Amino acid sequence: MKTREKIVFASLELFNEKGERNVSTNHIAAHLGISPGNLYYHYRNKIDIIYEIFLQYQSLVDGYMEAPSKQFLTVEDQFLFLEAVFEGLWEFRFLHRDLEHYLESDPRLQKDYQCFTQRCLDNISRIIGKLEDSSVLLPMSHQLRRSFALNTWIIITGWMSYLKMTAGCEGQRISKDRLRQGIYQVIHLEMPYLTPEALQRTLRLQESFKPILQ
Amino acid sequence: MKTREKIVFASLELFNEKGERNVSTNHIAAHLGISPGNLYYHYRNKIDIIYEIFLQYQSLVDGYMEAPSKQFLTVEDQFLFLEAVFEGLWEFRFLHRDLEHYLESDPRLQKDYQCFTQRCLDNISRIIGKLEDSSVLLPMSHQLRRSFALNTWIIITGWMSYLKMTAGCEGQRISKDRLRQGIYQVIHLEMPYLTPEALQRTLRLQESFKPILQ
Numbered sequence: 001m002k003t004r005e006k007i008v009f010a011s012l013e014l015f016n017e018k019g020e021r022n023v024s025t026n027h028i029a030a031h032l033g034i035s036p037g038n039l040y041y042h043y044r045n046k047i048d049i050i051y052e053i054f055l056q057y058q059s060l061v062d063g064y065m066e067a068p069s070k071q072f073l074t075v076e077d078q079f080l081f082l083e084a085v086f087e088g089l090w091e092f093r094f095l096h097r098d099l100e101h102y103l104e105s106d107p108r109l110q111k112d113y114q115c116f117t118q119r120c121l122d123n124i125s126r127i128i129g130k131l132e133d134s135s136v137l138l139p140m141s142h143q144l145r146r147s148f149a150l151n152t153w154i155i156i157t158g159w160m161s162y163l164k165m166t167a168g169c170e171g172q173r174i175s176k177d178r179l180r181q182g183i184y185q186v187i188h189l190e191m192p193y194l195t196p197e198a199l200q201r202t203l204r205l206q207e208s209f210k211p212i213l214q
Numbered sequence: 215m216k217t218r219e220k221i222v223f224a225s226l227e228l229f230n231e232k233g234e235r236n237v238s239t240n241h242i243a244a245h246l247g248i249s250p251g252n253l254y255y256h257y258r259n260k261i262d263i264i265y266e267i268f269l270q271y272q273s274l275v276d277g278y279m280e281a282p283s284k285q286f287l288t289v290e291d292q293f294l295f296l297e298a299v300f301e302g303l304w305e306f307r308f309l310h311r312d313l314e315h316y317l318e319s320d321p322r323l324q325k326d327y328q329c330f331t332q333r334c335l336d337n338i339s340r341i342i343g344k345l346e347d348s349s350v351l352l353p354m355s356h357q358l359r360r361s362f363a364l365n366t367w368i369i370i371t372g373w374m375s376y377l378k379m380t381a382g383c384e385g386q387r388i389s390k391d392r393l394r395q396g397i398y399q400v401i402h403l404e405m406p407y408l409t410p411e412a413l414q415r416t417l418r419l420q421e422s423f424k425p426i427l428q
Contacts, residue, residue, distance in 0.1 A: 101315070103379060117380050147402040150376075150425075154399070155365060157379075158372030162364075165317060166331050185368070188361040192406030211364075 004042045006032055008056065011049045015094035020050070047106050050095070054102075054109055057092045058116050061085075065123035072134040073127070075201040081127070082183045085156060090176050096160045117153070124149040136198040137190060148189065155185050184209035218256045220246055222270065225263045229308035234264070261320050264309070268316075268323055271306045272330050275299075279337035286348040287341070289415040295341070296397045299370060304390050310374045331367070338363040350412040351404060362403065369399050398423035 001009070010032050014023045025046055029039040043049045064084045070077070089096055103110045128145050131137040140148070159182035163174045187206045194202055215223070224246050228237045239260055243253040257263045278298045284291070303310055317324040342359050345351040354362065373396035377388045401420045408416055 098314075100312075100375065100378060114380050144402075144405075147399060151365075151369060151399055151402060154369055154372045154376050158368045158375065161314065161372065161375065162368050164314060166328050185361060185365055188358075188365060189403070191358075 003032075003034065003038065007039060007042055008049060008052050012053050012056075012092070012094070015050075015053075016092075020046075020094050020098060025049075047102070047109075050102055051106060051109050053092065053095060054112065057088065057095060058112070060088055060091075061116075061120065064088075065120060065127075073130050073136060074134070075136055075198050075205065078131065078136065079183070079205050082186060083180070086180050086183055089156075089160060089182075090179055093160070093174070093179070096157070097164065121146075121149050121153055124152050128152075135195050137193045138195055140193065148193070151189055152186060155189060156182065159185065178211075181209050181211040184211055217246075217248065217252065221253060221256055222263060222266050226267050226270075226306070226308070229264075229267075230306075234260075234308050234312060239263075261316070261323075264316055265320060265323050267306065267309060268326065271302065271309060272326070274302055274305075275330075275334065278302075279334060279341075287344050287350060288348070289350055289412050289419065292345065292350065293397070293419050296400060297394070300394050300397055303370070303374060303396075304393055307374070307388070307393070310371070311378065335360075335363050335367055338366050342366075349409050351407045352409055354407065362407070365403055366400060369403060370396065373399065392425075395423050395425040398425055 007028060011023070011028050014028060014031060025039055025043075026036055028049075029036045032039075043052070064081065095102070099113075103113055125145050128137060128140075128149060132139050160174070160179065163178060167174060184206055187202060187209070191199075191202070221242060225237070225242050228242060228245060239253055239257075240250055242263070243250045246253075257266070278295065309316070313327075317327055339359050342351065342354075342363060346353050374388070374393065377392060381388060398420055401416060401423070405413075405416070
């Protein structure tokens with residue numbers, strides 16, 4: 001691994017573990033056993049590292065969002081897809097914890113994130129269309145599909161926020177299991193649009209992500 | 215109006231207009247023509263003022279969330295209710311722009327917000343139940359109603375975030391109209407659960423909140 005890659009890898013690990021605000025570029029350099037000067041040679045500052053991490057996240061998501069090459073999708077494919085989405089949220093969790101703040105600090109990131117969101121919305125619409133073609137979802141109008149895709153996006157991206165704001169006492173960590181329960185809420189959105197054939201299998205698979213609700 | 219109330223009122227106005235980060239307690243004092251010392255006599259710091267503003271927001275929301283006293287609700291009642299919710303989001307918009315940051319800065323606020331969220335979820339569930347009793351929505355199971363309430367909450371609270379993250383160039387303001395388009399997305403959630411009698415009226419009323427989607 002090149003030093004540049006090592007810096008990004010170690011930063012992601014440290015940011016996720018300790019919180020980005022608690023990790024300075026000096027910490028990162030010390031963790032890697034390199035000099036701060038060497039680190040600055042590769043990245044001018046922390047926001048540059050964060051931007052690089054975002055690019056990696058973006059390429060991960062773009063990768064699995066490009067609707068799977070299979071012509072038809074099954075209920076199981078859809079769950080695998082959502083598991084990949086939430087795995088990505090987890091692997092890059094520090095990024096989502098403070099995303100709004102990073103967007104404000106870096107116009108590049110803000111611009112890229114805007115295009116990224118638009119691309120994700122297009123891809124979600126496309127996947128929904130494919131699920132209709134595969135008789136998992138009932139056919140819907142273009143407008144309904146777009147609204148559905150937008151709500152899916154807001155639930156996926158808002159779930160972490162919801163957990164953070166209700167996680168209670170400071171320092172209480174959001175666990176991977178708790179995060180993955182967002183899948184239950186995403187599936188809830190599509191419930192009324194499932195074909196009779198897909199409904200029972202979806203209900204069975206959804207059950208394992210059930211959040212603890214009072 | 216007492217000085218204490220004047221400070222809160224002016225702060226809310228200034229925070230909404232200029233952004234809370236750009237408004238110091240000195241600005242607030244100057245705006246009111248009082249000395250900084252007089253302001254500090256009432257509020258120790260800015261987060262104390264923000265907390266007071268949150269309490270006002272909370273009491274506003276609790277007020278209209280207590281399911282309307284009418285025994286039965288109409289489609290129109292529901293839209294009036296959502297308009298009140300989004301009017302509140304607009305009136306207190308600075309609070310929602312940086313809520314996560316404020317929750318981290320003030321354990322009181324974090325604790326209160328957690329209870330507030332729980333109360334809102336309970337109230338949304340209760341209103342959904344009332345809409346079922348009023349033949350606006352089809353009857354649903356307790357679990358379905360809870361998931362539905364949670365998704366409604368995430369869409370309402372996540373809509374501002376979505377707008378912020380996709381608003382584009384820095385400084386571009388989120389307009390009241392753009393914010394109110396969140397109502398379209400909330401109504402989208404309930405679309406499949408509407409009774410045949412309620413569907414047409416809902417579609418007609420929903421149309422005026424349609425967001426611009428590509």
